[in-house]
Amino acid sequence: MNMFLHELKAYRKSTLIWTCSLISVVLLFLAMFPAMSKDAADFKKMLDNYSPALVKALGFSFDSLFSLLGFYSSVTLMYVLLCGSIQAMNLGTSIISKEVRDKTADFLLTKPVSRMQIMTAKLCAVITSLVITNVFFIAAASLMASVVQTEAYDYKIFLLVSLPLFFVQLMFMSLGIIISVLVPKIRSVLPISLGTVFGFFILSMLSSSNGDTASRFITPFKYFDSTYIIKNSAYEASYSIVAILFIVVTIAASYIIYSKKDIHSV
Amino acid sequence: MNIFMREMKAHRKSLIFWCVGMIVMIISQMSKYTATSGDGQSLNTLMASMPKSLQAIIGSVSFDLSKLSGYYGMIFIYLALIATIHAAMLGADIISKEERDKTSEFLFVKPVSRNKVVTAKLSAAFVNIIILNIVTLITSIGLAGKYSKGEPLTSVIVNLMLGMFVLQLIFMFLGTGIAAVSNNPKGASSLAMGILLTTFILYNAIGMNSHLEVLKYLTPYKYFDAKNLISSVGFEPVFMILSALIILVLFTVTYVFYRRRDLEV
Numbered sequence: 001m002n003m004f005l006h007e008l009k010a011y012r013k014s015t016l017i018w019t020c021s022l023i024s025v026v027l028l029f030l031a032m033f034p035a036m037s038k039d040a041a042d043f044k045k046m047l048d049n050y051s052p053a054l055v056k057a058l059g060f061s062f063d064s065l066f067s068l069l070g071f072y073s074s075v076t077l078m079y080v081l082l083c084g085s086i087q088a089m090n091l092g093t094s095i096i097s098k099e100v101r102d103k104t105a106d107f108l109l110t111k112p113v114s115r116m117q118i119m120t121a122k123l124c125a126v127i128t129s130l131v132i133t134n135v136f137f138i139a140a141a142s143l144m145a146s147v148v149q150t151e152a153y154d155y156k157i158f159l160l161v162s163l164p165l166f167f168v169q170l171m172f173m174s175l176g177i178i179i180s181v182l183v184p185k186i187r188s189v190l191p192i193s194l195g196t197v198f199g200f201f202i203l204s205m206l207s208s209s210n211g212d213t214a215s216r217f218i219t220p221f222k223y224f225d226s227t228y229i230i231k232n233s234a235y236e237a238s239y240s241i242v243a244i245l246f247i248v249v250t251i252a253a254s255y256i257i258y259s260k261k262d263i264h265s266v
Numbered sequence: 267m268n269i270f271m272r273e274m275k276a277h278r279k280s281l282i283f284w285c286v287g288m289i290v291m292i293i294s295q296m297s298k299y300t301a302t303s304g305d306g307q308s309l310n311t312l313m314a315s316m317p318k319s320l321q322a323i324i325g326s327v328s329f330d331l332s333k334l335s336g337y338y339g340m341i342f343i344y345l346a347l348i349a350t351i352h353a354a355m356l357g358a359d360i361i362s363k364e365e366r367d368k369t370s371e372f373l374f375v376k377p378v379s380r381n382k383v384v385t386a387k388l389s390a391a392f393v394n395i396i397i398l399n400i401v402t403l404i405t406s407i408g409l410a411g412k413y414s415k416g417e418p419l420t421s422v423i424v425n426l427m428l429g430m431f432v433l434q435l436i437f438m439f440l441g442t443g444i445a446a447v448s449n450n451p452k453g454a455s456s457l458a459m460g461i462l463l464t465t466f467i468l469y470n471a472i473g474m475n476s477h478l479e480v481l482k483y484l485t486p487y488k489y490f491d492a493k494n495l496i497s498s499v500g501f502e503p504v505f506m507i508l509s510a511l512i513i514l515v516l517f518t519v520t521y522v523f524y525r526r527r528d529l530e531v
Contacts, residue, residue, distance in 0.1 A: 025467060032475045039317035066320065075474070079467050086463075188366070190455050191280065191355055198351060199287065202344045206295055
């Protein structure tokens, strides 16, 4: 319990900063919604002059994309996910590796606690910090959405498209943890986490054009497709299963590796 | 010269990683390019008449994707993003690492002035970002020759890479400036990254909403918009001056603050 509280306290400031920045991103983008929805209405009127076949060739459904939910899930969440993933990956990578880096591993590991307990306490602290971020984020997003809405939207779906933030964060967190137990000594966390997250982000941005399913498994950003969620109000089973498997396997592997790891002392 | 060589060697591995990442990125994107034929003409005009905010949502930016130059312009922002992340982190790291790794005592008891140390470190960082830029340039030109079907692209790519180079400089000096000023050596690269991420999100927000157009001076990514560099607009003088000013200020800040810095030992 001590370790858990200590870690929570150590990450208090960073959690606060990340929560605030996620909230400001969602506020910034949702604030643009009223203007966009006006543009969309004008454009829709103009579209009536074109032949239906041509409009169909544009290849997107107008009403779902330019509604509040469509706007929120396609544009806003993309940047929220980017920031949130960096936060999660930073936390995951640093929480184990910081003991070695700050030369406090000796101090911690000579205490009468097993490595399993250390890992569990640290993991719980990270997850708690992520949950706190998500709770505040969803509260702020819901509030802002109800302010800018032009017509009623389904709040259940709103929650369903918001929750993947937490799932994607968990995936990046476990990826970070396994990297931090595999690499002997990490000098600085940021290059690793930023490189990974931005790499996946850019992949997902540029792979969106071609809808092949296999490549969607590569980047966590593509696991929870909002179009599908809005249409079916459910997650895609295959991707959810892979996501859960990925998290469970990496965490389990991290436990095993960490309990046997040769820890560099001062 | 010793410090310079030492820094070059210390960053060699990470530079190789970044170069490989960049090359893989360019190859994977360029190989996806398939020139769309002209039958989408009416569709193109329809798309062009669409409000900017809507275009941004469906992901069609106003590039002519039937040409390789347009396609390259679309992926340029991501290349620039990779290069600037590298530059900002390198800048922050190279200045703050002595204190982080507790080697500042070792370095500063040597008979070199702080200015000399900063100069050597800055030159090393400078050479690093030039190498990344040149690797990007050569890979792009090489691949463009393969996919362009005769479209002359070299000058476009050289222009874009020049823009990217100035962006790299801005963010590198942002990193060094922050590292020289901030009290906490560990926080420097986080802060530089925070600023980078903010300007990147701002860049995207400006693309979606014309009311935010006035904010374009705040985000360097907007200074070298691929759209302008490809078309006849080219480099805009106001942004060139602004970039030079930013670089100059951050450059001075790095030297002045590092000289007066109370080193944490």
